[in-house]
Amino acid sequence: MSTQQTKVEPSYLEHKGKYKGIFSWIFSTDHKRIGILYLYSILTFFVIGATVGLLMKFELIAPGKTIMTAQTYNAFFTLHGIVMIFAVVIPGLPAVFGNFMLPLMIGAKDVAFPRLNLLSWYFYVTGVLLVIISQFFGEGAPDTGWTFYAPYSFRTAGNMLPAVFGAFVLGFSSILTGLNFLVTIHRLRAPGMTWLKMPLFPWTLYATGWVQLLATPIIGITLLMIVAERIFNIGFFDPTLGGDPILYQHLFWTYSHPAVYIMILPAMGAISEIIPTFSHKTVFGYKFIVGSSLAIAIVGYFVWGHHMFTSGMSGVALYVFSLLTFLVAIPSAIKVFNWISTLHKGSIDLQTPLYWAVAFIFVFMIGGFSGLVLGSLAADIHLHNTHFVLAHFHFIVFGGTGYAFFGAMHYWYPKITGKMYDSRWANIGLLLFLTGFVTLYGMMFYLGYKGMPRRYYDYDEIFHSANIISTMGSWIMYSGLAIIIINLFASLKNGIKAPSDPWGGKTLEWTVPSPPPAENFEEIPIVTKGPYNYK
Amino acid sequence: MSAIETHRDNLTSKFGMWLFLFTEMLLFGGLFIVYTIYRYKNATAFHLAAEELSVAVGTFNTIILLVSSATVAMSITAIQKHNKKIAVVLLCITILLGLVFLVNKYFEWGEHLREHIFPGSNELALRGHGDVMFYGLYYFMTGLHALHIIVGLVLLVIITISVTKEKINSEDFVFLENGGLYWHLVDLIWIFLFPLFYLIT
Numbered sequence: 001m002s003t004q005q006t007k008v009e010p011s012y013l014e015h016k017g018k019y020k021g022i023f024s025w026i027f028s029t030d031h032k033r034i035g036i037l038y039l040y041s042i043l044t045f046f047v048i049g050a051t052v053g054l055l056m057k058f059e060l061i062a063p064g065k066t067i068m069t070a071q072t073y074n075a076f077f078t079l080h081g082i083v084m085i086f087a088v089v090i091p092g093l094p095a096v097f098g099n100f101m102l103p104l105m106i107g108a109k110d111v112a113f114p115r116l117n118l119l120s121w122y123f124y125v126t127g128v129l130l131v132i133i134s135q136f137f138g139e140g141a142p143d144t145g146w147t148f149y150a151p152y153s154f155r156t157a158g159n160m161l162p163a164v165f166g167a168f169v170l171g172f173s174s175i176l177t178g179l180n181f182l183v184t185i186h187r188l189r190a191p192g193m194t195w196l197k198m199p200l201f202p203w204t205l206y207a208t209g210w211v212q213l214l215a216t217p218i219i220g221i222t223l224l225m226i227v228a229e230r231i232f233n234i235g236f237f238d239p240t241l242g243g244d245p246i247l248y249q250h251l252f253w254t255y256s257h258p259a260v261y262i263m264i265l266p267a268m269g270a271i272s273e274i275i276p277t278f279s280h281k282t283v284f285g286y287k288f289i290v291g292s293s294l295a296i297a298i299v300g301y302f303v304w305g306h307h308m309f310t311s312g313m314s315g316v317a318l319y320v321f322s323l324l325t326f327l328v329a330i331p332s333a334i335k336v337f338n339w340i341s342t343l344h345k346g347s348i349d350l351q352t353p354l355y356w357a358v359a360f361i362f363v364f365m366i367g368g369f370s371g372l373v374l375g376s377l378a379a380d381i382h383l384h385n386t387h388f389v390l391a392h393f394h395f396i397v398f399g400g401t402g403y404a405f406f407g408a409m410h411y412w413y414p415k416i417t418g419k420m421y422d423s424r425w426a427n428i429g430l431l432l433f434l435t436g437f438v439t440l441y442g443m444m445f446y447l448g449y450k451g452m453p454r455r456y457y458d459y460d461e462i463f464h465s466a467n468i469i470s471t472m473g474s475w476i477m478y479s480g481l482a483i484i485i486i487n488l489f490a491s492l493k494n495g496i497k498a499p500s501d502p503w504g505g506k507t508l509e510w511t512v513p514s515p516p517p518a519e520n521f522e523e524i525p526i527v528t529k530g531p532y533n534y535k
Numbered sequence: 536m537s538a539i540e541t542h543r544d545n546l547t548s549k550f551g552m553w554l555f556l557f558t559e560m561l562l563f564g565g566l567f568i569v570y571t572i573y574r575y576k577n578a579t580a581f582h583l584a585a586e587e588l589s590v591a592v593g594t595f596n597t598i599i600l601l602v603s604s605a606t607v608a609m610s611i612t613a614i615q616k617h618n619k620k621i622a623v624v625l626l627c628i629t630i631l632l633g634l635v636f637l638v639n640k641y642f643e644w645g646e647h648l649r650e651h652i653f654p655g656s657n658e659l660a661l662r663g664h665g666d667v668m669f670y671g672l673y674y675f676m677t678g679l680h681a682l683h684i685i686v687g688l689v690l691l692v693i694i695t696i697s698v699t700k701e702k703i704n705s706e707d708f709v710f711l712e713n714g715g716l717y718w719h720l721v722d723l724i725w726i727f728l729f730p731l732f733y734l735i736t
Contacts (some may be wrong), residue, residue: 242664
């Protein structure tokens, strides 16, 4: 081992805890090990969800039945939605990189409640297993879509109970993670790290924590009401018993719209870390990035109605929701300007994470602008529930969170694993992924504009050619994905040893060895400067 | 791991507990919204249905919970004053009161069930949509609240055992404080449920 240091702490990967083998992982309360647990579980479910998506795209390569029946298709888009939303993008960045990096970045030895942290992983796994069980037992797979709209969700013969309850349990896991991070950020920042000296990724986790905490209970109770509807036939959302199905939609989107910001805020945070590091320059407008994160978290609560423009609302409500939707775009735009200005006149180091960050900005802006199209009332009447909406939210959710996730993966990979990856294959993977992505979802804008509805396994002949291109895009994207993931795994074995700061980052996680020692810091650092001090 | 396990910060624990209580309030908050909307839609039916509930039983249960909140708060003071015995007695009284609350609830629900008033019953369906909603919400909200009482009781039992084993003592009683906070929340939610279902007629 190293001879320069007087004392070499074993890394978290080698640290001998109370347990051995797999138990040293699944019983570990070390935030870094829990982050890795999340990483592997989320990656597994992501591959499942992506494969289901690939099959769905293959079904759409030609009109009529290609490889699956209508009912299978219904089950597939439901599974794809639940897994990707609740099990992949909502926990994605906070649970993996938040867990691993937050204590390192704020100079703490762990999160505030390490055991609660482990518990929330168990909730997570239980929730996903319930959702997956619902596919194989009972009267048939759930077929409502991930939104569980009433009254169909309690009339369908599909096996809804485990799926809905699984989503409830996943929500609980999300609340506990958010709570843990909030308390950690309040209580465990290193001495000298005032609020405005905190790096931006922790800041976005902070904003996300509040959204997780204050919005998730609403979906929790709504899902419990669906459970009660199915078991006791109460009638909350059943029009034949005096219930109101539109009320269900309101309650559902009161959570599920803020949830979009649970997905995107940490993604923005990761991008805000990558860009200054590879520009070797202080981030432009730090306070504006912080402020816009908080603004997104707050305004994001009041825009849920834009999912329901065609469901039946008063005219005034429509105008207000439309206006607020336009307003919530402003803080996102501020961030984009900040990132671009950070790059401006920086000494740019072209590395894989920066490519991901730039690709993120590209797809995120397409997703954002198409969101404004949908936010305007007249256009939405035409485009609602078409492939246009599908394209929009894949650009913003998959394009936003997905790209930031892989960007963060390539950025922090040396720190997490202690190895460098092969950046040539990583770049080829990204190029294929981006090409496939734009082909796949770009065509959907056209299809939706032409009137192709979502969630149908069949379509009119006029949509055929565009669907062929879109499906081919899915193959390109999937192969890009395969290259990226295989490269990262191969580099675990073949990669060269990573130094503690391979990119020249200035935040605290780069001051500890790669991989970090089990206790993170031998001595808690004392912070005197801002996070991106390149002077 | 050693640093983590020896590290103890009471303020952090309480902060976490308060945040958790926020989420609990929002959980019921969703139901209060649903209640408000259906009450607005079915004002007369809610008014008439609420008159059928026994104000006496409701009041009795309210008093029980208020007293139990007081006893759990007193047990914290007792612990602080090194008086383990009184703390245990007060905690036992709290648990007992919680059980009495549940027994009352059992008889109350039993009465309705005998009259065939429960979700999905013909009797209730014949009475119209307003009654379906009122009793649907009644069972769901008081049921969820009763579930919280049960969780709270389990917590209090664990706490009482910890006090007798002196794991909770005058030096380290944050677990008792957090349990007390949870019990106060359960009480607080009842303070809202009581007027909504029993008093507003």
